[in-house]
């Protein structure tokens with residue numbers, strides 16, 4: 599697939615290139631068949647552990663209703679489905695139909711007590727009524743959305759009072775050798791793995807830039823508070839390369 603103009607292109611502001619949502623959808627549509635393989639290799643097998651930590655932070659119990667925003671190929675949604683089984687329900691929404699199709703195929707192979715509905719939808723305009731879920735989870739999505747304020751407001755809108763939002767996201771280690779090593783990994787190692795697994799380079803250039811240009815954890819937590827979440831807690835993993843944000847809809 600030829601690379602669409604980057605969402606970081608200044609021409610975007612002039613409307614001369616596709617908007618971020620179009621770019622992001624094309625990116626994930628294109629890499630979907632190799633997304634899981636890339637994740638496992640580029641995270642040296644750590645990514646599923648990060649998702650388990652995020653699910654633990656959501657304090658899910660059997661019978662709960664959960665929304666996974668930007669479910670992709672479904673790993674976080676299926677981990678949530680396990681936690682709320684056998685009576686709970688997970689709604690998993692994503693922009694990218696190819697990603698969702700792979701998720702649904704994976705969902706066909708899980709135990710009978712896991713209940714997941716795969717639905718197309720945007721984080722900025724969630725396809726469900728107010729106050730209907732006990733928890734919202736989201737993994738590696740928020741730096742990709744075109745309107746973070748709106749996405750957080752929507753997550754809050756669909757949560758019942760007292761419900762939790764848990765966001766798992768990449769960030770940058772705060773200093774020293776780790777920050778340097780992280781930069782080298784994401785600008786050289788991960789793009790090489792991406793190119794070898796998908797044959798494309800541009801999605802992995804975007805990966806680094808989307809992390810480098812995203813809000814730092816303090817600013818992200820402030821954005822969650824601004825959206826009305828209380829009790830916001832930030833947990834850094836891998837020296838700050840991965841962060842779990844947790845907040846409560848009062």
Ligand SMILES: C[S@@+](CC[C@H](N)C(=O)[O-])C[C@H]1O[C@@H](n2cnc3c(N)ncnc32)[C@H](O)[C@@H]1O
Pocket residue numbers: 619622623626649667668669670671672673674691692693694697719720721722736737738739742743744
């Ligand atoms: C990096 S993948 C993460 C997938 C999955 N959550 C995981 O843990 O592997 C990001 C996903 O978010 C989706 N996405 C990006 N922006 C979105 C938006 N505004 N609304 C809904 N989904 C979005 C993409 O299509 C993609 O499947």
